[in-house]
Amino acid sequence: MNSIKARVILLCVSLIILTALAMQFSHGWFISQHNQRQMNSQVANASYFLQQYIESRESNLRYSSNVITQDFGFRQAIATNDLPTITSMLTNHAQRIQADLMLVLNNDGELIAGNELDFPFTELANVNWLDFNRASEAGQFVEVNNRLFRLFSLPIRAPHQIGISVIAFEINGMLLEELKLKTGLDIIFQSSLSDLFLSTLNIDKAEFETILQQENLPKLWWQRSDYLLEKVALQSSLEQQIQLFLLADLSVFYQVFDRLNYSLLLLTLVIVVIAVVLSTLLARRLANPLSHLYQDLIYRATHDHLTAIFNRYAAIERITDELKRSSRNDKIYCVALCDIDNFKKINDTYGHAVGDEVLRGFAARLKTTLRSYDVLGRFGGEEFLIALQLKPEEATASFERLRTVISSTPITGGSELIPVTMSCGVCLLWPEDDVPPMDVILQAADSALYKAKDHGRNQVIFTHIPQFPVKEAEMDEEA
Numbered sequence: 034m035n036s037i038k039a040r041v042i043l044l045c046v047s048l049i050i051l052t053a054l055a056m057q058f059s060h061g062w063f064i065s066q067h068n069q070r071q072m073n074s075q076v077a078n079a080s081y082f083l084q085q086y087i088e089s090r091e092s093n094l095r096y097s098s099n100v101i102t103q104d105f106g107f108r109q110a111i112a113t114n115d116l117p118t119i120t121s122m123l124t125n126h127a128q129r130i131q132a133d134l135m136l137v138l139n140n141d142g143e144l145i146a147g148n149e150l151d152f153p154f155t156e157l158a159n160v161n162w163l164d165f166n167r168a169s170e171a172g173q174f175v176e177v178n179n180r181l182f183r184l185f186s187l188p189i190r191a192p193h194q195i196g197i198s199v200i201a202f203e204i205n206g207m208l209l210e211e212l213k214l215k216t217g218l219d220i221i222f223q224s225s226l227s228d229l230f231l232s233t234l235n236i237d238k239a240e241f242e243t244i245l246q247q248e249n250l251p252k253l254w255w256q257r258s259d260y261l262l263e264k265v266a267l268q269s270s271l272e273q274q275i276q277l278f279l280l281a282d283l284s285v286f287y288q289v290f291d292r293l294n295y296s297l298l299l300l301t302l303v304i305v306v307i308a309v310v311l312s313t314l315l316a317r318r319l320a321n322p323l324s325h326l327y328q329d330l331i332y333r334a335t336h337d338h339l340t341a342i343f344n345r346y347a348a349i350e351r352i353t354d355e356l357k358r359s360s361r362n363d364k365i366y367c368v369a370l371c372d373i374d375n376f377k378k379i380n381d382t383y384g385h386a387v388g389d390e391v392l393r394g395f396a397a398r399l400k401t402t403l404r405s406y407d408v409l410g411r412f413g414g415e416e417f418l419i420a421l422q423l424k425p426e427e428a429t430a431s432f433e434r435l436r437t438v439i440s441s442t443p444i445t446g447g448s449e450l451i452p453v454t455m456s457c458g459v460c461l462l463w464p465e466d467d468v469p470p471m472d473v474i475l476q477a478a479d480s481a482l483y484k485a486k487d488h489g490r491n492q493v494i495f496t497h498i499p500q501f502p503v504k505e506a507e508m509d510e511e512a
């Protein structure tokens with residue numbers, strides 16, 4: 034592919050991919066930050082909602098419980114320690130106000146009676162009612178028979194305090210599921226001292242303990258936390274043994290996030306494909322004229338405009354490169370300067386335009402005679418530079434053939450057929466010798482050319498660089 038075209042396509046596609054990647058990255062970063070903020074605020078709202086729910090249910094019960102604590106018959110039953118009456122009244126009232134637990138303590142905090150329960154009444158004896166009573170103004174979470182209750186107390190006065198009424202509602206699985214529906218989060222109550230564990234998650238206490246111990250923070254920027262777990266500070270729970278946790282499952286958020294990401298990725302791919310197509314079209318429109326211009330410039334810089342062969346500098350450059358790179362082994366390198374004989378006379382006789390035509394014809398004839406990998410360049414004026422790689426025994430014949438190709442047939446100039454001869458000075462370079470500098474080679478060839486002119490023109494004179502003696506024997510062999 035044209036290199037300008039390839040570069041334009043590469044540039045456009047790289048820019049698009051870079052932009053798309055930056056978009057993906059910033060989008061991912063902002064969404065995940067947004068998710069994190071959303072989750073934090075959802076957890077905070079849920080925590081507030083839970084506390085409000087518990088407080089409002091508690092205050093409703095407080096209000097309804099006042100009816101019994103102020104009931105004359107109830108107070109009389111307590112004063113006379115009429116346990117059957119107290120139990121029956123507590124049971125009836127508890128059913129009416131939907132309290133799960135209604136107890137009566139004496140002023141010393143000892144349990145006297147309670148409503149009918151679905152677990153042995155003796156379990157209540159395990160609760161430290163004295164401690165509970167001390168902090169009874171605020172509601173308390175208390176574990177009874179491996180079940181969790183929210184309790185509060187009310188004094189029973191007649192008019193002096195004759196006992197304490199304890200009222201509670203149970204926090205059970207059903208209630209937690211209901212609260213989960215309202216908050217959207219998983220709720221976990223557990224005791225730090227016993228086996229009590231209530232949760233909307235499908236795991237047991239041991240598994241939850243493992244989750245608690247795990248560090249849930251992602252270590253690397255592309256990693257994600259699967260969940261957000263927050264401990265809710267309970268205002269008061271006896272000896273702080275009851276703990277409440279809220280857990281947000283982040284996978285739901287990430288599902289939406291991933292779906293968005295995949296559609297963005299797809300969009301990016303579509304954009305990249307469109308970019309490739311458009312940049313190819315753009316590159317074609319840009320590159321074609323540019324590459325023509327570039328090739329034209331290169332051609333002009335390296336070719337002689339009259340003869341359409343290499344100019345002096347391009348020819349010298351190629352010869353220098355070949356001398357550096359080529360492994361000539363058994364071949365010699367011949368650098369020749371060939372000059373049209375008495376060219377001034379042609380100009381003078383036929384005019385400059387015909388002279389130009391002769392120069393063109395001369396170059397063209399040499400070009401068709403030489404091999405494609407031989408170097409032919411216009412050295413200046415009517416002087417030409419030729420470089421051939423030959424076996425030593427081929428050198429004389431090859432240059433003689435060139436000389437004869439020129440002299441044997443006249444060159445057409447205008448309506449004239451003009452006989453032309455050339456003289457050549459050839460500098461021979463042997464493969465085992467060091468390569469002399471180019472100007473030294475050219476100078477040697479020029480001296481040989483001068484000799485050829487001096488000896489009557491239309492001939493080829495071979496030479497060598499003085500410190501690189503010519504292998505006479507090999508040349509003679511061929512001659």
Ligand SMILES: Nc1nc2c(ncn2[C@@H]2O[C@H](COP(=O)(O)OP(=O)(O)OP(=O)(O)O)[C@@H](O)[C@H]2O)c(=O)[nH]1
Pocket residue numbers: 339372373374375376377378380384385386387388389392413414415486490
């Ligand atoms: N038409 C034409 N003439 C050129 C061009 N470049 C150089 N010349 C002429 O070539 C002639 C070269 O003349 P000389 O240097 O005296 O050489 P010569 O007449 O060939 O004589 P010898 O080289 O000694 O055989 C000059 O008259 C230049 O003006 C060219 O591009 N076109």
